[in-house]
Amino acid sequence: MGIEETLEKIGLDKKEAKVYLAVLALGETTVLPIAQRADIQRTYCYDILDSLAKKGFVSFMEKRGRRRYSGLEPKMIKDLLIRKISQVEMVLPALQALYQQTPTRPKVRFFEGREGIEIIHQEILREAKEVWFVGSIEDWAKRFPDYINYVKEQVSRGIKIRDLVKPKDKDALKYQHLYKKPRQEMRFLPEAVNFVTDNMLWNNKLAMVSYGADLYAIVIESTEISQTMRAIYETLWLAANK
Known part of the structure; x- marks a missing residue:
């Protein structure tokens, strides 16, 4: 730097x-x-x-x-x-x-650039006992070449992880061996399911990250929205391939 x-x-x-x-x-x-x-x-x-x-x-x-x-x-x-x-x-x-x-009002935060996304990563490391991910590790790896160090840190802290990734995601396969079942698991989405953002769920928060021309993310803090997304996630988890 x-x-x-x-x-x-x-x-x-x-x-x-x-x-x-x-x-x-x-x-x-x-x-x-x-x-x-x-x-x-x-x-x-x-x-x-x-x-x-x-x-x-x-x-x-x-x-x-x-x-x-x-x-x-x-x-x-x-x-x-x-x-x-x-x-x-x-x-x-x-x-x-x-x-x-105002704890009942959803809190929405907007982050831009690599630094903004790293703030979210650190927040997850600091707060989460469990995090659910759905999206593309390949897209993440292109923007964050050192992503595997973040994964290792999650595993070393004993964070419970469930990853839903796109089929044949080569970068996901690179670190799948680091996971220690049953605390960390990975499954592959059906071919017909395509997420254009990476999505992370922890506590009562949802982060949505876009890796388009402009790198940005939003974090929504809401019990109701979190519960809805967890229900969708559970459905996808059951339909996914191990």
């Missing part, structure tokens, strides 16, 4: 990452050299520098009527993130109380 991509993962957008790296490389300087090195228009660079200053990644001072910028020392980034985590932890009880105020 590149430096810019890592900076994006901790909260900077692409242009902010470029400008921050330019400031680091140049040392204390004015906006023009920063804009030139980052290949960004000077007028727009002011806005980006202001945004970075608010986030704590750059500082500035006035010298002889000109603003000069300096970048946050790289080893201080960790301290900056720790402080942000501490701030979140302070308000977490209040946020959780708001989140749980």
Whole structure:
């Protein structure tokens, strides 16, 4: 993973990452050299520098009527993130109380990109004692080449798994031997059944993942919807081939 991509993962957008790296490389300087090195228009660079200053990644001072910028020392980034985590932890009880105020209303969350799907994977590892899957392991493997490590982690945690996959799914067969019956089982859907999304059921949640041109997923948290999907799943399970 590149430096810019890592900076994006901790909260900077692409242009902010470029400008921050330019400031680091140049040392204390004015906006023009920063804009030139980052290949960004000077007028727009002011806005980006202001945004970075608010986030704590750059500082500035006035010298002889000109603003000069300096970048946050790289080893201080960790301290900056720790402080942000501490701030979140302070308000977490209040946020959780708001989140749980309407338990009867279905909660729907939308996730985009690889990072969004990985959030769902980690949520399943953290919460699930049992997870039911129906879809295509081949499609999953194309987007997540390290998928087998996730499967191994599920098995090592003793999560009960039931997988319904499309017939002749070669990637599914690669890890079927990892399963320890009866806690983990896999069956193959009839030829006539075709799911265009991957679907995961755990607790009272349903995740639906689309691997089309845009990678995205929705998670629905609802007892009623979960029960309905489980009834459909059970029907498919009985019709599937071992």
